Amino acid sequence: MPTTAHIPDLDSVLACHPREESQLIPLLQDIQDHAGYISADAMRAAASHLNIPESSVYGVVTFYSQFYLTRQGRHRVKVCQGTACHVRGAVEIIRAVSARLGIKPGETTRDFEFSVERVACFGSCALAPVMVVNDKVYGNVTPEMAVRLLDELT
Amino acid sequence: MTFANIQSRARSAAGSFLDSRSPRVLVGASTCGLAAGADDVLEALPGHLAEMGLDIEVSQVGCLGLCYAEPLVELRSADHPPLLFSSVTPESLGHILTTYYRDGGGEALATMCDAPHGETPPFEQLPMLEGQVRVVARNFGRIDPENIDHYIARDGYTGLARALKMDREEVIDELRSSGLRGRGGAGFPVAVKWEFCCNEKADQKYMICNADEGDPGAFMDRSVLESDPHSTLEGMIVGAYAIGATEGYIYVRAEYPLAITRLEKAIEQATAYGLLGDNILESGFSFHVKLKKGAGAFVCGEETAMLASIEGKRGMPRTRPPFPAQKGLHGRPTNINNVETLANVPVIMATGGEAFARNGTERSRGTKTFALAGKIVRTGLIEVPLGTPLRHIVFDIGGGIPDGKAFKAVQTGGPSGGCIPAELLDLPVDYEHLAEAGAIMGSGGMVTMDEDTCMVDVARYFIEFTQEESCGKCVPCRLGTRQLLQLLNSMARGDSKPGDIDLMLEVAHAVKNGSLCGLGQTAPNPVLTTVKYYREEYESHVNDRRCPTHKCEGLLQYAIDPEACTGCTACLRACPAEAIMGEPREIHVIDPRKCIRCDACYQVCKFNAVIKS
Numbered sequence: 001m002p003t004t005a006h007i008p009d010l011d012s013v014l015a016c017h018p019r020e021e022s023q024l025i026p027l028l029q030d031i032q033d034h035a036g037y038i039s040a041d042a043m044r045a046a047a048s049h050l051n052i053p054e055s056s057v058y059g060v061v062t063f064y065s066q067f068y069l070t071r072q073g074r075h076r077v078k079v080c081q082g083t084a085c086h087v088r089g090a091v092e093i094i095r096a097v098s099a100r101l102g103i104k105p106g107e108t109t110r111d112f113e114f115s116v117e118r119v120a121c122f123g124s125c126a127l128a129p130v131m132v133v134n135d136k137v138y139g140n141v142t143p144e145m146a147v148r149l150l151d152e153l154t
Numbered sequence: 155m156t157f158a159n160i161q162s163r164a165r166s167a168a169g170s171f172l173d174s175r176s177p178r179v180l181v182g183a184s185t186c187g188l189a190a191g192a193d194d195v196l197e198a199l200p201g202h203l204a205e206m207g208l209d210i211e212v213s214q215v216g217c218l219g220l221c222y223a224e225p226l227v228e229l230r231s232a233d234h235p236p237l238l239f240s241s242v243t244p245e246s247l248g249h250i251l252t253t254y255y256r257d258g259g260g261e262a263l264a265t266m267c268d269a270p271h272g273e274t275p276p277f278e279q280l281p282m283l284e285g286q287v288r289v290v291a292r293n294f295g296r297i298d299p300e301n302i303d304h305y306i307a308r309d310g311y312t313g314l315a316r317a318l319k320m321d322r323e324e325v326i327d328e329l330r331s332s333g334l335r336g337r338g339g340a341g342f343p344v345a346v347k348w349e350f351c352c353n354e355k356a357d358q359k360y361m362i363c364n365a366d367e368g369d370p371g372a373f374m375d376r377s378v379l380e381s382d383p384h385s386t387l388e389g390m391i392v393g394a395y396a397i398g399a400t401e402g403y404i405y406v407r408a409e410y411p412l413a414i415t416r417l418e419k420a421i422e423q424a425t426a427y428g429l430l431g432d433n434i435l436e437s438g439f440s441f442h443v444k445l446k447k448g449a450g451a452f453v454c455g456e457e458t459a460m461l462a463s464i465e466g467k468r469g470m471p472r473t474r475p476p477f478p479a480q481k482g483l484h485g486r487p488t489n490i491n492n493v494e495t496l497a498n499v500p501v502i503m504a505t506g507g508e509a510f511a512r513n514g515t516e517r518s519r520g521t522k523t524f525a526l527a528g529k530i531v532r533t534g535l536i537e538v539p540l541g542t543p544l545r546h547i548v549f550d551i552g553g554g555i556p557d558g559k560a561f562k563a564v565q566t567g568g569p570s571g572g573c574i575p576a577e578l579l580d581l582p583v584d585y586e587h588l589a590e591a592g593a594i595m596g597s598g599g600m601v602t603m604d605e606d607t608c609m610v611d612v613a614r615y616f617i618e619f620t621q622e623e624s625c626g627k628c629v630p631c632r633l634g635t636r637q638l639l640q641l642l643n644s645m646a647r648g649d650s651k652p653g654d655i656d657l658m659l660e661v662a663h664a665v666k667n668g669s670l671c672g673l674g675q676t677a678p679n680p681v682l683t684t685v686k687y688y689r690e691e692y693e694s695h696v697n698d699r700r701c702p703t704h705k706c707e708g709l710l711q712y713a714i715d716p717e718a719c720t721g722c723t724a725c726l727r728a729c730p731a732e733a734i735m736g737e738p739r740e741i742h743v744i745d746p747r748k749c750i751r752c753d754a755c756y757q758v759c760k761f762n763a764v765i766k767s
Contacts, residue, residue, distance in 0.1 A: 024466035025449055029408075056467075063468040063625075064449035066408055082370035083565060083601045084527035086615050092752040096730040099750055120452060120619065122409055123373035124189050125527035125601070126221030126534050135411070137189035143754045147730050 009034065010042065014049045021052055024060055028067060037068035065120075073108045073115035075153050077101075077133050079146075082121030084128035089142075093129050094118060096143035100150055113154065157315040157435055160427055164306035171213065171298065172307055174236045174266055179203070180228040182295060183214035184380040185412050186373075190224035191243060198244035202251055216381020218295035220263075220282060221534040226295075228266055234258025236266040238277060282532050282551055287513055289521045290374075290497045291537045293382040299416050302423040305384040311429055313503025317392045318437040322352055325396040329499070331507030333519030337374075338364055338455075338492030339570065339596050339672070341518075341585040344499075347489060350479040351397040354487035361394035361402040361441070362483070362490040364460060365417075368407065368452040369568025370619065372599030374523040375493035377535045379406070379413035382497070383420035387443070389496030391430060392503055394441045397489050402441060405460055407448045417445060452569075452623035456671045457490045459625065470627045471671035492597065494523060515541035518584035526552045528601035529559065538583075545579040548602055559604040563687070567596025569616045569623075570676030572683030573609065592683040594676065608705035609688040610695050614642040616680035620673065631674030634665035638681060645695040647708035655692050659685060704766045707751045711767055714755075716741045718763035725755035725764060 013030050017023040024046065031042050038061055047054040061067045079085075079094045094116075098104055101114050108115040124130045127139025133149055141149075170176040179199060183192050199212050218226055223240035229251070230236040239250050240263040253260040264277040277283065288294070297304035305311070317325050330345035351359060363386060367375040378386060386404075394402055406414050421443055424430040432440045446464050453459045454469040461483050463469040482488020498520060502510045511519045518540035524547065527533050531553030538547065548554065548564060555561050563573040566583075572593035574581065581587050588595050603612065621635035641658045644650040662678035669675045685692060694700045701709045714725070714734075721739040733749040736742030744755070744764075756764040 020466075022464065022466040025463065026447070029447060029449065050466075059468050060466070064451050066450035081619075083568065083599070083615070084371050084533075086370075087528050087601060087603055087607055087612070089753075092754065095750045095752045096754070099731045099752075119409065120368065120450075120623075121370035121372075122185070123367065123376040124186050125371050125373055125525055125599070126186050127189050127224070128527060128533075130189065137185060139186070139189040143730055143752055144728060 010045055014045060017049070019050055021050055024050055024052070024057065025064070028057075028061060032067060036072050037070055071108070071112060073112050075114050075134055077114060077116045077150070078119045078131065079105070079116070080122050080124070080128070080130040080132070081118045082125055082128065082130075084125035085121075085130055088128040090129045092143050093131060093141055093146050096146050097150065100147045114150070155428060157311065160311075160429075161306055164303040167303040168301070168307035171301075171304060174230055175232050176230060177210045177232055178230045179210055179212045180215050180230070180295075181212065182216070182218055182224060182226040184217040184377060185410075186217060186221040187224045187226065188412075190221075192225035194244050195225050195227060195242050195247060198247055202248050206251060206255065208251075208255060213298050214300075215295045215297065216293075216299045217377045217535055219291060219377075219535040219537075220280075220532070222532045223263060226263075229254045230266075231255060231258070235269070235271045237262035237271065237274065238264045238266055281553065282534065282536070284550055285542060285546055286537055286551065287521050287539050288537050289501055289510070289513070290378060290385070290494055290523050291381070291535070292501070293385065294377065294535075295381065297382065299381050299383055300419050302384060302420070302427060305382065309504055310384055310500065311388055313500040314388050314391055314429065315435060317395055317503045318435055318439060322396050322398065325392065325503070326352060328507045329396075329502060332502045332510040333507070333514070334495065334498055334502060334510065335518065335585065336492060337494035337498070337522065337597065339567070339594065341595060344491065344495060347479065347491070348393060348396045350477070351487050351489040354480060356487050358401065358484075358486045359397055359399040360483045360486060360488040361390055361397060361399040362460070362464075362488060363390050363402070363404040363496055364455065364457070364490050364492045365404055365406040365410075365413070366448050366455045366460060367410075367493070367597060368455045369570070369597050369599050371525065371527055371565065371568055371601040372597045373525045374535060374598045376410050376413050377523070378493050378497050379410065380416055383413075383416045384424065385497040385500055386493050387417070387420050387424055387430070389491075389499030390443065391434065391441055392499050393489060393491060393496065395439055397487070399489065400440055400442065402443045403446050403464055403483075404443060405446045405448060405454070405464060408450060414445065414447065421445070451625075452619075453625045453671070453673050456673055459671070460490065461488065468625070470625045471673070473670060494598070513539040515582065515584050517586060522583075522595070522598060524598045524600045526600055526602070528565075529555055529604040529607070530602040531556050540584045541582040543579070544574065544581045544583055547583065547600065548579070552602065555602065555604045559606065561602070562605050562607055563603045563609070565601040565603065565612065565680075566599065567594040567679070568599050569620050570594055570672065570679055571596045572679045573603070573612065573687060574683075575687040592679065592686060594679070606703050606705070608701055608703040609684040609691050610642065610645050610701070611705045613681045613684045614639070614646055617642055617677070620677040624673065624677075628668075628670035628674060630665045630668030631670065631677065634661055634668070634674070635677055637661045638665070638678065642681075645692065646701075646706040648695075648699040648706075650696045652696065654696055655685060655689070710751060711746065712744050712749055712751060712755065713765050713767070714742050714744055715763045715765050718761050720761055720763070722760070724758045724760065728754040728758040730754065
């Protein structure tokens with residue numbers, strides 16, 4: 001497991017949060033915003049800051065789908081799996097993206113360039129199927145367009 | 155400052171914006187608009203205007219509800235009626251601006267005033283607006299959602315000012331006369347909920363807004379928060395006053411970053427105006443709101459799970475009673491309402507419960523927003539009186555099914571809802587009728603499906619979703635959804651056994667009756683309704699190993715018909731898996747081992763040479 005070397009300012013992130021259990025999720029969100037994921041050391045630091053068991057922190061990190069335990073790629077590709085996207089061909093988008101990058105949803109390429117995720121719904125159903133690349137939302141995506149978007153980034 | 159002062163100041167500040175003859179360019183900039191390219195249009199606008207020597211302000215507005223026509227741009231000038239242009243691109247922008255600002259012309263979708271302009275109809279007379287009544291969406295696309303003056307100038311916070319002069323009981327009575335029921339799914343009467351919490355004695359109570367719109371296929375709450383965040387905030391403050399809460403939380407999905415930004419601004423502005431915070435409008439009542447970002451767990455839409463999440467724990471539901479109104483957040487009485495429910499409250503408080511109740515049916519009062527998506531011509535956000543027939547929504551407002559295909563089903567209520575078949579198209583859409591059909595109102599997602607949709611695949615899709623999102627606390631949901639998914643997977647793969655359909659129904663009933671919270675209790679609905687209305691499709695999968703719509707890949711193979719193939723290479727170029735071989739003008743072949751069954755070749759072939767079997 002990598003260390004907290006990625007978060008030079010972990011202490012300053014911790015200092016922004018009062019030592020209350022209800023701060024756990026905002027604190028973890030903050031750590032992830034800085035480091036890109038939540039390392040074992042960061043979890044230990046969060047537990048000691050809030051004075052709660054490390055197991056509780058691990059429990060919360062693994063419960064919510066937005067927390068990552070491993071380093072993510074430089075480009076974040078999220079393919080929507082909402083109902084409207086599903087009936088308008090999201091499965092084909094996921095398949096084309098996976099085939100192009102050689103990784104399955106939930107994985108990161110070995111050069112840490114791309115991570116691919118399936119996301120439940122972005123709420124842009126009217127433009128289904130939808131894909132989000134580095135926080136920009138693309139609507140009416142086709143498998144070819146998805147592959148082209150990836151190629152433009154490499 | 156008195157509310158009358160705030161109001162007159164806001165009216166003069168918002169004046170030119172609300173005047174449709176004051177030169178201005180408005181761009182629909184909610185997430186749908188941005189995804190369709192509104193950000194590129196916004197970027198290109200200043201250059202074009204400068205080139206034309208026009209000194210005109212550009213403003214961002216929320217969602218007009220016509221998502222299919224995004225990006226939408228409204229042009230206003232002192233000399234011509236305001237026009238709304240659809241599907242605007244940076245390339246078409248120059249032409250649109252030139253023709254409009256030169257002679258008021260252009261191929262517009264609608265005029266934004268009452269009278270038609272030549273051939274262009276008024277916005278309200280567009281086919282998609284037929285039969286719509288906009289209460290929740292009253293300000294959508296009409297105001298800058300990041301400007302509180304616009305909201306106040308259109309009678310915002312009038313309801314709050316009135317409520318603060320009334321007793322709590324009077325506020326609750328006004329709500330009761332409106333008949334407003336919860337818009338988040340279950341449809342519980344809001345006045346009763348508030349009364350429960352109001353009657354509890356405690357040193358601290360909480361008012362919570364549930365903005366964790368997790369149902370895939372639903373985007374009503376996102377639209378409300380992005381287009382008119384103050385309406386929800388005002389409803390929340392009224393609710394807090396009615397139940398006696400001084401602290402509150404808005405729990406928003408992290409997948410809605412724009413909604414979060416706009417809410418943060420709304421909270422800041424309302425606080426600066428004395429409409430939120432200490433001693434609101436000098437009434438002695440204080441209320442403070444904090445935003446809580448969700449972290450990606452569907453079950454947190456369930457109220458007890460949401461409370462656990464706000465407390466910093468895993469979002470696991472618990473048994474009720476005690477209800478949140480008795481023991482909620484941190485063990486204190488807590489009231490939870492969803493975004494759309496709260497967005498109705500300012501109107502009820504401003505114009506009275508009886509006026510609100512004129513829309514809708516005997517037991518389902520008011521209007522309801524729906525998100526139209528899926529295989530439908532006009533996708534978007536609509537608002538109709540409850541009781542509107544489904545047929546009117548799908549065919550008149552939504553424009554029917556694209557590409558001449560036949561209608562097959564409407565899926566309402568997300569993973570908790572069900573599929574409504576063609577024979578029930580005349581169903582009035584209200585809480586009771588949808589429940590009778592085996593679906594639920596849910597939060598308002600309506601995904602239309604055409605003849606190409608496989609209902610076994612739809613059920614499998616939803617069960618896969620609920621199985622992944624099940625928190626794992628209770629056995630019927632944790633193991634039952636897994637069992638259902640295994641049965642559906644085997645049907646889609648073609649290795650199911652006779653009797654599997656009945657076995658699946660048995661498991662579905664066990665999950666429905668035995669689960670702890672709403673997620674598990676409603677998870678089998680997609681299975682139960684699809685078996686009820688489309689049993690023959692299940693039977694083809696199980697008995698004949700055949701998927702009538704060619705959707706289930708396990709039952710599917712792609713090949714190229716050598717007689718029909720012209721060697722045009724279209725399929726070869728479209729194939730993302732490099733599974734197609736062949737030289738130009740020679741017959742192509744698909745390698746079944748490499749084929750990922752993405753359907754791309756089938757879709758691009760102009761000669762019907764790709765065969766699915």
